[in-house]
Amino acid sequence: MGIIGSKRRSAYISPMKTTFFAKSRLFLLTQIFLCLFGLRLAESAEAKEPKLWPDKIKVGGEFRTRVELRTNEDLNGAAPDNDVFVLLRTRVYLDLNPTSYVRLFAMFQDSETLGQNPASIFKVPDRRKLYQAFLYLKNDAPLVTSLKMGRQEMIYGDERLIGAFNWSNLGRSFDGAVMRLENADFWLDLFGTRIHPAGKENQFAGAYGHWKGFPQGELEAYALYLHGSKSGNAGGSLSIVTIGSRIKGKFKKNFDYGFEGAYQTGTSGGATVSAFATHVRFGHTFPLSFKPRVGIEYNFASGDENPGTGKVTTFNNLFPTNHDKYGYMDLFSWKNLHDIRFSFDTQPLEWLKTKLDYHAFFLPDPANGAFLASGAQWRAGAPGAGHFAGQEVDLLFTFKPWKYFDALVGYSVFFPGTFFSDTGPSDTSHFFYTQFAFRY
Ligand SMILES: [Ca+2]
Numbered sequence: 001m002g003i004i005g006s007k008r009r010s011a012y013i014s015p016m017k018t019t020f021f022a023k024s025r026l027f028l029l030t031q032i033f034l035c036l037f038g039l040r041l042a043e044s045a046e047a048k049e050p051k052l053w054p055d056k057i058k059v060g061g062e063f064r065t066r067v068e069l070r071t072n073e074d075l076n077g078a079a080p081d082n083d084v085f086v087l088l089r090t091r092v093y094l095d096l097n098p099t100s101y102v103r104l105f106a107m108f109q110d111s112e113t114l115g116q117n118p119a120s121i122f123k124v125p126d127r128r129k130l131y132q133a134f135l136y137l138k139n140d141a142p143l144v145t146s147l148k149m150g151r152q153e154m155i156y157g158d159e160r161l162i163g164a165f166n167w168s169n170l171g172r173s174f175d176g177a178v179m180r181l182e183n184a185d186f187w188l189d190l191f192g193t194r195i196h197p198a199g200k201e202n203q204f205a206g207a208y209g210h211w212k213g214f215p216q217g218e219l220e221a222y223a224l225y226l227h228g229s230k231s232g233n234a235g236g237s238l239s240i241v242t243i244g245s246r247i248k249g250k251f252k253k254n255f256d257y258g259f260e261g262a263y264q265t266g267t268s269g270g271a272t273v274s275a276f277a278t279h280v281r282f283g284h285t286f287p288l289s290f291k292p293r294v295g296i297e298y299n300f301a302s303g304d305e306n307p308g309t310g311k312v313t314t315f316n317n318l319f320p321t322n323h324d325k326y327g328y329m330d331l332f333s334w335k336n337l338h339d340i341r342f343s344f345d346t347q348p349l350e351w352l353k354t355k356l357d358y359h360a361f362f363l364p365d366p367a368n369g370a371f372l373a374s375g376a377q378w379r380a381g382a383p384g385a386g387h388f389a390g391q392e393v394d395l396l397f398t399f400k401p402w403k404y405f406d407a408l409v410g411y412s413v414f415f416p417g418t419f420f421s422d423t424g425p426s427d428t429s430h431f432f433y434t435q436f437a438f439r440y
């Protein structure tokens with residue numbers, strides 16, 4: 001009946017069927033339906049807790065859908081490019097644990113994008129793949145050692161340099177091996193992997209250490225090596241080493257802080273690389289029932305004042321999860337960037353969180369241009385252009401009413417600054433999205 005009803009309705013509104021708002025309304029109705037369906041499934045799953053499989057065999061997955069509504073992502077008000085599209089992601093996994101020393105895990109992922117403008121700077125291709133498949137071996141010796149071999153996600157620290165990019169419909173996994181040495185005080189991962197960003201083969205290896213004894217927080221240090229025969233300047237070879245450390249913690253009960261710093265050296269297309277990046281933040285959570293937290297944060301990554309010539313000084317932020325870091329619109333990356341962020345978060349109910357962020361972006365080297373969260377340049381630089389890249393305001397509501405289900409509703413707006421007005425169009429851009437995820 002619902003289908004017949006919606007058919008009739010769409011026939012009735014056919015003259016405006018192709019308009020932006022009709023399109024978005026249809027997608028929003030679809031989202032609401034999926035939400036209710038998800039809640040229904042979540043409820044019944046929780047009520048029954050069916051035990052179909054023995055403990056040594058786990059099956060599960062995720063169904064996630066997101067509607068994105070982007071206006072004016074080209075910052076050009078005169079050229080209409082309003083876009084509404086749906087991202088669907090389905091993940092299914094099989095996890096076998098025959099003994100405590102051996103684990104076999106495989107996850108299949110299907111990613112579909114419906115109705116996206118093919119010219120979008122955020123174009124997401126459809127893709128089906130074996131997203132993860134690994135063998136995990138563990139040895140409980142005095143120095144605990146484990147080995148994870150195969151295709152796998154890697155998540156380290158705040159994911160500023162190595163992350164699974166969960167926001168993306170495609171995610172990110174690496175092919176390789178990770179060996180962990182661990183005792184009561186520390187763990188150290190040694191890894192060697194291959195990854196194929198933009199169709200190029202890169203080798204990525206490193207050592208990442210974590211000290212467990214740091215009071216109320218984390219202390220980590222790393223050395224990462226990236227090599228790609230075609231990933232350097234002008235399609236040449238790239239060999240860079242990134243050395244860094246990070247701390248994160250709490251003090252006096254209600255204060256929190258974080259710091260990360262990384263230096264990069266090596267060669268890119270025959271030129272010397274010398275680049276660096278930092279992140280620092282402080283927050284205070286007020287002892288009130290709705291847990292309000294105010295935060296201030298500063299992120300810096302070096303750029304290049306003469307791109308393509310001399311030393312390469314643009315920081316390469318490797319394989320990050322950028323989405324939640326430099327504005328939810330994904331317009332900036334930890335590359336040629338000053339980002340000043342003010343945050344106000346609350347949690348009025350156990351299942352509801354709110355976020356309000358303000359970002360002011362500046363480019364250390366306007367000649368180097370602006371980089372999207374994907375790392376791609378979206379506005380070429382110009383020497384002498386303004387440093388001020390713009391301001392973004394992000395509002396986000398996160399709902400998690402059931403263990404199997406969560407939802408997001410967000411709105412963001414970007415006001416371009418003098419860098420954009422000096423180099424091309426600079427009109428305001430808006431971003432609205434709603435996401436539902438059902439995990440089982
Ligand atoms: Ca436009």
Ligand SMILES: [Ca+2]
Pocket residue numbers: 304305306307308309310311312313
């Ligand atoms: Ca240079």
